[in-house]
Amino acid sequence: MSEAVGLYLEEAKRSSYGHKLRQMQELAIRDPENFWSEVARNLYWFKTWDRVLEWNPPFARWFVGGLINASFNCLDVHVRTANRNKVAIFWEGEPGDRRVLTYMDLWREVCRFSSVLRDLGVRKGDRVAIYMPMVPELPIAMLACARVGAIHSVIFSGFSFEALATRIRDSGAKVVITADGGYRRGKLIQLKKTVDEALAKTSSVQSVIVLRRTGSDVEMREGRDFWWDDLMRGKSLDSQATPLESEHPLYILYTSGTTGRPKGVVHDTGGYLVWLYATMKWVFDIRPDDVYWCTADIGWVTGHSYVVYGPLLHGATSVMYEGAPDYPAPDRWWEMIERYSISILYTTPTAIRMHMRFGEEWARRHDLSSLRLLGTVGEPINPEAWRWYQRVIGGGRCPIVDTWWQTETGGIMISPAPGIELVPLKPGSATLPLPGVHAEVVDENGKPTKPYEKGYLVILGPWPGMLTTLWEDPESYKRIYWSKFGHNNSLNFHFNPPAVYYTGDYAMKDDDGYIWLLGRADEVLKIAGHRIGTTEIESALVMHEAVAEAAVTGKPDPVRGESIVAFVTLKPGFKPSDDLRVELIKWVRRTVGSIASPSELYFVSKLPKTRSGKIMRRLLRAVVSSTPLGDVTTLEDETSIKEAMEAVELLKKAMMNNRTADSS
Numbered sequence: 076m077s078e079a080v081g082l083y084l085e086e087a088k089r090s091s092y093g094h095k096l097r098q099m100q101e102l103a104i105r106d107p108e109n110f111w112s113e114v115a116r117n118l119y120w121f122k123t124w125d126r127v128l129e130w131n132p133p134f135a136r137w138f139v140g141g142l143i144n145a146s147f148n149c150l151d152v153h154v155r156t157a158n159r160n161k162v163a164i165f166w167e168g169e170p171g172d173r174r175v176l177t178y179m180d181l182w183r184e185v186c187r188f189s190s191v192l193r194d195l196g197v198r199k200g201d202r203v204a205i206y207m208p209m210v211p212e213l214p215i216a217m218l219a220c221a222r223v224g225a226i227h228s229v230i231f232s233g234f235s236f237e238a239l240a241t242r243i244r245d246s247g248a249k250v251v252i253t254a255d256g257g258y259r260r261g262k263l264i265q266l267k268k269t270v271d272e273a274l275a276k277t278s279s280v281q282s283v284i285v286l287r288r289t290g291s292d293v294e295m296r297e298g299r300d301f302w303w304d305d306l307m308r309g310k311s312l313d314s315q316a317t318p319l320e321s322e323h324p325l326y327i328l329y330t331s332g333t334t335g336r337p338k339g340v341v342h343d344t345g346g347y348l349v350w351l352y353a354t355m356k357w358v359f360d361i362r363p364d365d366v367y368w369c370t371a372d373i374g375w376v377t378g379h380s381y382v383v384y385g386p387l388l389h390g391a392t393s394v395m396y397e398g399a400p401d402y403p404a405p406d407r408w409w410e411m412i413e414r415y416s417i418s419i420l421y422t423t424p425t426a427i428r429m430h431m432r433f434g435e436e437w438a439r440r441h442d443l444s445s446l447r448l449l450g451t452v453g454e455p456i457n458p459e460a461w462r463w464y465q466r467v468i469g470g471g472r473c474p475i476v477d478t479w480w481q482t483e484t485g486g487i488m489i490s491p492a493p494g495i496e497l498v499p500l501k502p503g504s505a506t507l508p509l510p511g512v513h514a515e516v517v518d519e520n521g522k523p524t525k526p527y528e529k530g531y532l533v534i535l536g537p538w539p540g541m542l543t544t545l546w547e548d549p550e551s552y553k554r555i556y557w558s559k560f561g562h563n564n565s566l567n568f569h570f571n572p573p574a575v576y577y578t579g580d581y582a583m584k585d586d587d588g589y590i591w592l593l594g595r596a597d598e599v600l601k602i603a604g605h606r607i608g609t610t611e612i613e614s615a616l617v618m619h620e621a622v623a624e625a626a627v628t629g630k631p632d633p634v635r636g637e638s639i640v641a642f643v644t645l646k647p648g649f650k651p652s653d654d655l656r657v658e659l660i661k662w663v664r665r666t667v668g669s670i671a672s673p674s675e676l677y678f679v680s681k682l683p684k685t686r687s688g689k690i691m692r693r694l695l696r697a698v699v700s701s702t703p704l705g706d707v708t709t710l711e712d713e714t715s716i717k718e719a720m721e722a723v724e725l726l727k728k729a730m731m732n733n734r735t736a737d738s739s
């Protein structure tokens with residue numbers, strides 16, 4: 076054992092780690108390969124791996140030589156046991172329709188749908204884009220792709236045609252799976268229409284499969300578009316899962332970064348499944364009689380990992396819901412918890428804050444005593460929301476697991492782990508890294524910070540759930556995630572050669588080694604826990620004929636964490652007006668999606684820039700959040716920031732006046 080690892084263990088001992096947790100941490104640090112192969116043995120491998128890890132930083136291959144299939148591990152292993160008739164999914168549509176799918180039901184549907192894909196010419200390595208509402212056919216489509224070795228790329232159904240087209244183009248998808256529509260807060264969402272608009276801007280797609288969900292009228296193009304039902308009719312169940320190399324990509328999931336182009340995060344099969352198997356057990360302490368509900372939309376990573384793959388790997392019973400949390404009334408969720416006797420609830424701080432606003436009487440109307448564990452994810456949780464969640468929803472008896480992780484990490488990294496041993500919780504802290512996760516907080520030079528000192532959160536790689544690359548862009552993968560801190564010798568590495576993964580988050584450690592997440596260190600926004608890049612919204616704005624330049628930033632929001640604020644300069648011939656403001660906001664919503672919709676938009680004559688022409692979003696963020704500007708010496712023209720301040724002040728005053736007028 077190196078001296079460095081020894082020091083790390085010393086730190087672990089000083090902190091308030093429980094005995095069992097510390098033991099696991101030590102095992103994972105001393106002999107990671109052995110540790111991970113023990114976990115991997117819980118999965119079904121067509122062929123066992125030859126080597127646990129091949130590590131050429133920053134490229135890792137986990138379980139090299141092993142052959143595995145995700146669909147087989149989620150379904151076939153269960154239908155071969157007494158679990159075959161166990162409920163896999165209790166599903167509810169927003170209008171109130173319900174379906175129950177056992178493991179056998181799910182297995183049948185996946186087998187048949189994988190035959191459909193095979194008949195359409197989908198082969199191992201082909202990309203399939205999935206753009207669907209939260210209906211059981213969405214996990215069925217994903218598992219069918221996994222069964223044949225096709226790489227799925229699920230696109231959140233709240234994204235609009237421009238975002239969809241970019242993702243289809245980048246992945247080169249051959250098939251798109253969608254639905255005629257879906258329901259959201261009582262409204263019909265037209266998905267097929269959006270697919271048609273996106274396909275007009277892409278060329279790789281040969282076939283479109285359309286599920287009937289709403290029965291609304293859609294245009295079907297002869298020879299390209301097929302109804303799901305028609306294709307499934309008479310399809311055989313005989314569709315064996317293809318044994319795939321452990322490092323075969325299971326999926327691409329696009330996520331926002333600091334450029335206008337979303338990043339295609341690639342996850343492998345073996346390492347990713349091992350990570351999910353472990354974290355479901357450690358964090359959720361998943362048991363055979365649990366009814367587990369992760370409220371995330373499958374369009375985001377939480378849905379991939381903890382609605383689909385994680386619970387199914389464990390043969391768990393899950394609940395899946397199509398619509399809005401407050402539809403038809405604010406107690407929809409609490410009613411569902413009572414109906415299904417849900418024991419584990421995993422959701423976002425935004426949802427909790429929203430329910431807090433509705434008031435606790437909605438929860439009080441229902442028997443929530445089945446709950447035994449609560450979880451949160453996606454954004455920092457304020458202690459007030461944490462306490463409300465524990466008291467009102469958890470009845471004061473359920474621990475809360477505040478889970479920190481990212482699309483890139485594949486699964487949970489920092490979190491309480493009641494499945495191993497529950498450490499004392501501190502509202503607002505994700506507590507400690509899981510076994511095998513070496514998280515550090517470092518300063519600008521990569522040196523560990525002192526307790527309570529803010530720094531950058533880094534992970535000393537590799538770990539099995541990690542992204543393997545960015546789709547067809549290994550150079551960006553290296554640059555974005557693994558180059559900021561190089562190989563700093565003041566850190567303690569478990570693996571050789573050493574490599575530091577940059578998370579893009581600020582954090583600090585306290586005296587007990589607990590980690591407190593302090594928000595993003597880059598230009599990525601978290602709106603209601605969803606990740607959206609400022610540049611993606613800016614690109615959409617400048618596509619409008621009136622817009623010359625745009626700068627987007629985030630402003631603290633009491634419920635959604637952050638809201639979007641845009642500053643826009645206009646092209647000659649266009650004048651600022653309220654109508655144009657409304658039109659531009661609508662434009663962003665229509666092209667990117669409603670999650671990207673600015674809540675405030677200001678017209679200015681110039682944007683604050685450095686002398687080299689870089690937009691200083693940091694200053695705009697300070698202006699909209701009413702915080703000190705900080706260093707402005709690099710600003711080229713100080714009047715630009717004055718103008719932005721005046722614009723924000725003006726709107727504030729107008730809103731105050733409106734409020735006074737309303738109340739008088």
Ligand code: PRX
Pocket residue numbers: 330376377451452453454455456477478479480481482483505578579580592594595601604605606
């Ligand atoms: O900033 C962190 C925040 O969400 C980011 C990752 O976003 P995404 O890839 O969309 O994945 C979200 C679901 C895993 C992180 O860089 N974040 C996630 N979980 C937490 C969090 N911030 C604070 N506390 C958390 N528990």
